[in-house]
Amino acid sequence: MIIEDDLTIAKSLQEELTKWSYQAFYTTDFNQIMELFTEQAPQLVLIDIKLPYFNGYYWCTEIRKVSQVPIIFISSQNERMDIVMAIQMGADDFISKPFDLTIAIAKIQALLRRTYDFNENDSxxxxxxxxxxxxxxxxxxxxxxxxxxxxxxxxxxxxxxxxxxxxxxxxxxxxxxxxxxxxxxxxxxxxxxxxxxxxxxxxxxxxxxxxxxxxxxxxxxx
Known part of the structure; x- marks a missing residue:
């Protein structure tokens, strides 16, 4: 699940993840984040800090109230305190913008393996x-x-x-x-x-x- 205000980045991540045989989707409805999260039950969440209405920290906290699903922040707000805040709110990793798609996918795969103990070819x-x-x-x-x-x-x-x-x-x-x-x-x-x-x-x-x-x-x- 990709929660990202920049549609170009969200689409790029979705396309790249699909190439690796992951089912990926993103949302542009920032009023229905938790409803979508509950409905889709994703194995991992990618989330930006800067979002309409409520920021990524808020949504990370809300997700953590109901789930321990792995969360990766992706943001241009990459000062030390931004990263510390993300981790304190419950994030598992942080990717700074701009980023290399290959490195982002590698981080996603590594986190999925650590969390679920699956090989890449497992379904x-x-x-x-x-x-x-x-x-x-x-x-x-x-x-x-x-x-x-x-x-x-x-x-x-x-x-x-x-x-x-x-x-x-x-x-x-x-x-x-x-x-x-x-x-x-x-x-x-x-x-x-x-x-x-x-x-x-x-x-x-x-x-x-x-x-x-x-x-x-x-x-x-x-």
Missing amino acids: FLNHQGVYLKANELRLQFEEKEMALTKTEMKILEQLFLHKSEFVSREAIMVSLWENEAFIDDNTLAVNIARLRKKLAEIGLENFIITKKGYGYGLMKGE
Whole structure:
């Protein structure tokens, strides 16, 4: 998530991150920062100090009230006290303008690796601070992790990819059939029950919710 008043810089960062196979987006609506943050649940935030209405320090503080997502400040206000203030407000790193895009991407990748302990070729999905590590068949929540079977991973992957909606039982089963996991409605229900039990053991009660007569979804934010 890129919070940047300079549209040229925001677009350049988005384009460069996309080349590296990251999903990146920026906002020009500076009245809806927290709403967008909650909706998109980004793995990392890039934020300028100088912004309309409220500055980057303010938004960093607001984000820190609800999330420990890594934050990098990008700003031309790069005096020593600006950097100190950013770190004190909860930032993880600081990039001074003007900057080299290659160096900025390297810093972003390094911070993501330190935070999530992923290799660059790993894929992961996030919802409400819960991370699905598909390549490793693992799910991470805070300091806890749980191992997944291939079937459990594919079920969760469908729910994570459609986290803002419910996924029909049929759609989940089609996905599993396509991956040679031959499963019927009863077997799906058994897998969901087992997943719920495993999730509860790491503090994720009611993480998977049921839409009666239709299918399943993920717990929605407050």
